[in-house]
Amino acid sequence: MSSQTNLVNVENVSFLYPPPNRVWALKNVNLNVEAGEFVALIGQNGSGKTTLAKCISGFLKPTKGSVRVHGIDTRRTHTSELAKKVGYVFQNPDHQLFKESVYDEVAFGLHNIGRPKDQIEKKVREVLERVNLWEARDLHPFRLGKGQRQRVAISAILAMEPEILVIDEPTTGQDRKEARAIMDLALDLNRKEGVTVVVITHAMHLVSEYAKRVVTMCQGQVLIDGQTREVFSQIDLLSHTFVQPPQITVFGDKLGFNPVVLTIEEAKEKILELIDKKKGSGNRERR
Amino acid sequence: MIRKKVQEIERGDESTLKFLYQYSAGNSFLHRLDPRTKIILILCYLVVALIWPGYILMTFTTIFAILLLWFAARISPREYWQFLAYLTPIMIALIIIQSASGGPPYLTFTFPPNSGFSIALSEPGFFLGLAIGLRLATMGLAFMIFAMTTDPFDISLALHKIGVAFKLSFLVGFMLRFLPLIQEELFTIGDASKARAYKAMDSKNPISILRAIIAAMPPLATGALRRSQNIALAMELRGFSFPTEFGVKRTFLRDIKLGKADYVTMALSLGYAFLGSGLFFMTQRFDVFGYAAGLTMFLAFPLLAIIALFTSYQRAAKRKRQELQEKISTELE
Numbered sequence: 001m002s003s004q005t006n007l008v009n010v011e012n013v014s015f016l017y018p019p020p021n022r023v024w025a026l027k028n029v030n031l032n033v034e035a036g037e038f039v040a041l042i043g044q045n046g047s048g049k050t051t052l053a054k055c056i057s058g059f060l061k062p063t064k065g066s067v068r069v070h071g072i073d074t075r076r077t078h079t080s081e082l083a084k085k086v087g088y089v090f091q092n093p094d095h096q097l098f099k100e101s102v103y104d105e106v107a108f109g110l111h112n113i114g115r116p117k118d119q120i121e122k123k124v125r126e127v128l129e130r131v132n133l134w135e136a137r138d139l140h141p142f143r144l145g146k147g148q149r150q151r152v153a154i155s156a157i158l159a160m161e162p163e164i165l166v167i168d169e170p171t172t173g174q175d176r177k178e179a180r181a182i183m184d185l186a187l188d189l190n191r192k193e194g195v196t197v198v199v200i201t202h203a204m205h206l207v208s209e210y211a212k213r214v215v216t217m218c219q220g221q222v223l224i225d226g227q228t229r230e231v232f233s234q235i236d237l238l239s240h241t242f243v244q245p246p247q248i249t250v251f252g253d254k255l256g257f258n259p260v261v262l263t264i265e266e267a268k269e270k271i272l273e274l275i276d277k278k279k280g281s282g283n284r285e286r287r
Numbered sequence: 288m289i290r291k292k293v294q295e296i297e298r299g300d301e302s303t304l305k306f307l308y309q310y311s312a313g314n315s316f317l318h319r320l321d322p323r324t325k326i327i328l329i330l331c332y333l334v335v336a337l338i339w340p341g342y343i344l345m346t347f348t349t350i351f352a353i354l355l356l357w358f359a360a361r362i363s364p365r366e367y368w369q370f371l372a373y374l375t376p377i378m379i380a381l382i383i384i385q386s387a388s389g390g391p392p393y394l395t396f397t398f399p400p401n402s403g404f405s406i407a408l409s410e411p412g413f414f415l416g417l418a419i420g421l422r423l424a425t426m427g428l429a430f431m432i433f434a435m436t437t438d439p440f441d442i443s444l445a446l447h448k449i450g451v452a453f454k455l456s457f458l459v460g461f462m463l464r465f466l467p468l469i470q471e472e473l474f475t476i477g478d479a480s481k482a483r484a485y486k487a488m489d490s491k492n493p494i495s496i497l498r499a500i501i502a503a504m505p506p507l508a509t510g511a512l513r514r515s516q517n518i519a520l521a522m523e524l525r526g527f528s529f530p531t532e533f534g535v536k537r538t539f540l541r542d543i544k545l546g547k548a549d550y551v552t553m554a555l556s557l558g559y560a561f562l563g564s565g566l567f568f569m570t571q572r573f574d575v576f577g578y579a580a581g582l583t584m585f586l587a588f589p590l591l592a593i594i595a596l597f598t599s600y601q602r603a604a605k606r607k608r609q610e611l612q613e614k615i616s617t618e619l620e
Contacts, residue, residue: 059478078489079481088482096479098506109483142513156483 007164007196008033008056012065015051025051027220028065033198035163038190040207040228041200043217044242049200050091052217053166056198057088069164084113087162091169091200093153097141102133102152105141109160127155131185147178154182158189164196165189171203179203183210205246208232208262216241233260310438310463316548317360317436322445324549325437329429331556335563336425340571342414345421352428360436367431374427378420385409385416439463444543453530453537465515472510476503554592561588 010031017023025048033039041049054060055067058079067074069086090096099105106127110120128134131151136144141152150170157165167186171179183206189195201207207214207228214231216223218241224231231238232245235253244250245260252261252270261267312318317325336348356362364371389412396406443460447453477488477499487499530537565584568577 057482059481078486079478080484080486080489083482083484090479090482095475096482098476098479098503098510100505108480108485112484112486142509160484 006032007035007070009068009071010052010056010065011068013052013055013062013067014064015048015055015060016063017051025220026055026062029220029222031215031222031225033164033196035196036190036194037196037213038187038211039196039198039213039215040211041198041215041217042202042204042207042241042243043223047217047241048220049217050168051220053088053168053198053200056164057086057166058082059088080112083109083162084160085162086164086166087157087160089154089157089165089167089170091172093146093149094142096153096156097149100140101138102128102141102144103137105152106156106159109156113160123159127159130158131155131181147174147181150174150178150182154185162195164198166198166200168200169202170199171201171206179206186210204232204244208246208249216243229259229262232262233258311360311362311366311435312438313361313436315359315361315436317355317432319548320436320552321543321545321549322433322437322441323449323543324545324552325433326445327553328556329433331560333426333429334560335567336422336429338564338567340418342418342421345418345425348425349421349428352425352432356428356432356435360432362435367435370427370431371424374424377423378417381420381423382413382416385419386413388412389415434463441541441543444539444541448543454528465511468514469507469511472514473500473503473507476506476510554595557591558588561585561591 008031010029013026013029014024015026017025029048029052031052041053043049051060055062055074056069058067058069058074058077061075069082072082074082097105099108103124106124107120110123115123124137125134128137131154133148133151133155136148141149144152154167154170165186167182170182170186174182183199186197186199187210190197199211211228213226214228215225216231216238223241224234224237232249233253235245235250238245245253246262248264248267249260249262252267255271255274257267257270261270320328332348332352336345339345353364356367357364386408389409392410393407394410396408398404398406439460441460442463443456443458446456446459451459480499480503481488485499487495487502490496490499529535561584565581565588567581568584569581571577
């Protein structure tokens with residue numbers, strides 16, 4: 001029943017890496033993602049974020065339990081078949097780019113799903129213009145900078161119009177502008193086209209700004225799963241997985257704001273309120 | 288079923304990253320031997336295996352190689368079953384070709400039964416094919432004995448000690464180390480193409496998998512080039528060519544030394560080679576040359592052994608004398 005309303009259905013999933021690692025990277029993980037959600041996956045290194053993301057996109061098949069996308073068990077389909085529905089952007093763009101030019105890179109997926117030629121050209125142009133890389137279409141991807149490579153990797157997946165977009169650490173090693181451009185793109189896709197987005201990241205300030213829901217992983221298990229504000233208010237619990245909410249949130253918590261604030265704007269308003277209140281009470285005393 | 292799979296993974300049966308060259312780390316007798324000793328051991332082993340015809344000895348050498356890996360290196364055939372599995376069809380093909388093309392006497396079969404068609408298979412051809420196949424297996428297993436028990440960088444060190452320039456010997460060791468990396472890169476490209484709905488990598492049809500691998504070759508090559516450039520830079524940053532350019536003597540963290548076990552193994556394998564090939568010449572070739580060659584081989588080994596023992600005794604005596612002199616001189620002081 002539940003599998004019909006949920007787009008992604010992770011049920012009691014455990015995953016054991018084969019030797020030489022032999023680590024249970026996931027232990028009894030349960031997770032449901034509904035269509036149209038913007039989810040951030042956070043947690044310390046080695047907490048199982050990437051393994052979970054790879055299980056969702058079918059690169060890894062769960063050792064125990066099941067992962068369903070649209071009610072289809074990932075173990076019963078090929079990864080390449082699932083790729084039409086779930087787009088997975090690798091942690092390292094260099095692992096994803098293998099064609100001779102940016103244009104070929106983006107067109108590759110479209111050729112594979114059998115789009116006619118004129119449509120491919122149109123789509124590639126549309127996608128590359130969206131990420132500001134149409135000018136660089138004839139260059140070898142490795143001639144580009146890291147931020148641009150990351151955008152090529154995302155646009156190559158984007159071109160296939162997946163319903164779910166899983167992005168693994170898109171902001172690592174990027175400057176503020178590039179990181180924001182990527183997150184803005186993800187948000188845009190989520191709002192305008194209804195694409196479900198799952199982002200793995202360590203940048204908490206971006207999480208608090210963009211994500212509606214946060215799933216915190218710790219040692220292969222889900223530690224906290226909930227609305228961003230709800231999750232970031234549990235500062236002590238988060239420290240178990242070495243996650244610290246944005247500084248402004250911690251600062252607000254110290255000031256006793258409840259619920260916690262997520263952005264500087266929110267904090268500003270609350271602080272002004274507080275000052276007003278103090279002033280007001282001070283005036284009353286004086287009178 | 289799940290439990291079975293988990294057990295399989297825990298036992299290490301799911302060999303995802305096995306390729307041509309796979310060093311299997313351990314601390315067994317064979318692992319501890321010097322690479323130079325192992326080269327001699329394998330050469331001697333192969334000399335006898337290649338010089339003697341017939342499938343009976345070949346069967347023994349094949350089985351002995353497996354037993355050697357099992358007991359002297361603690362590597363069970365489970366770790367390299369893929370190698371044996373690839374070998375089997377080649378052996379079968381050799382047997383079929385040889386028995387179809389060999390001379391008399393023939394064994395005739397009617398096949399299909401009662402159809403009047405008859406197939407004549409050569410009996411000596413069958414055994415010749417079997418012998419060739421087993422010889423191939425022996426050679427392959429001899430390589431496995433060396434490859435699975437020797438760290439690639441020890442090979443380069445051994446080459447360097449024999450007299451190869453360090454750059455070249457390092458290259459050899461590094462090349463062997465690089466093969467699994469390239470394989471990993473291939474898997475990465477496979478995943479990247481699967482992420483873009485490329486079906487050939489997922490298919491079970493060997494031809495389409497082969498096509499996918501061929502398609503992955505250009506990016507694999509560029510990837511390997513990029514990676515090797517980065518590694519070269521990283522090595523240079525840690526002063527790889529400093530010793531050659533500034534004439535400093537290179538020191539080594541790991542050293543390989545010939546120990547007692549090495550000398551004994553070398554002597555035993557040389558003895559095996561000399562006696563084995565000498566026996567062949569003595570018994571299989573009934574002419575003057577055969578006897579002469581056999582006799583020399585037979586006599587050469589004890590002679591060499593005596594010389595080796597004598598020189599080692601002399602060396603030991605010399606060392607003792609020196610020690611004594613040093614002791615006396617220090618006492619006098």
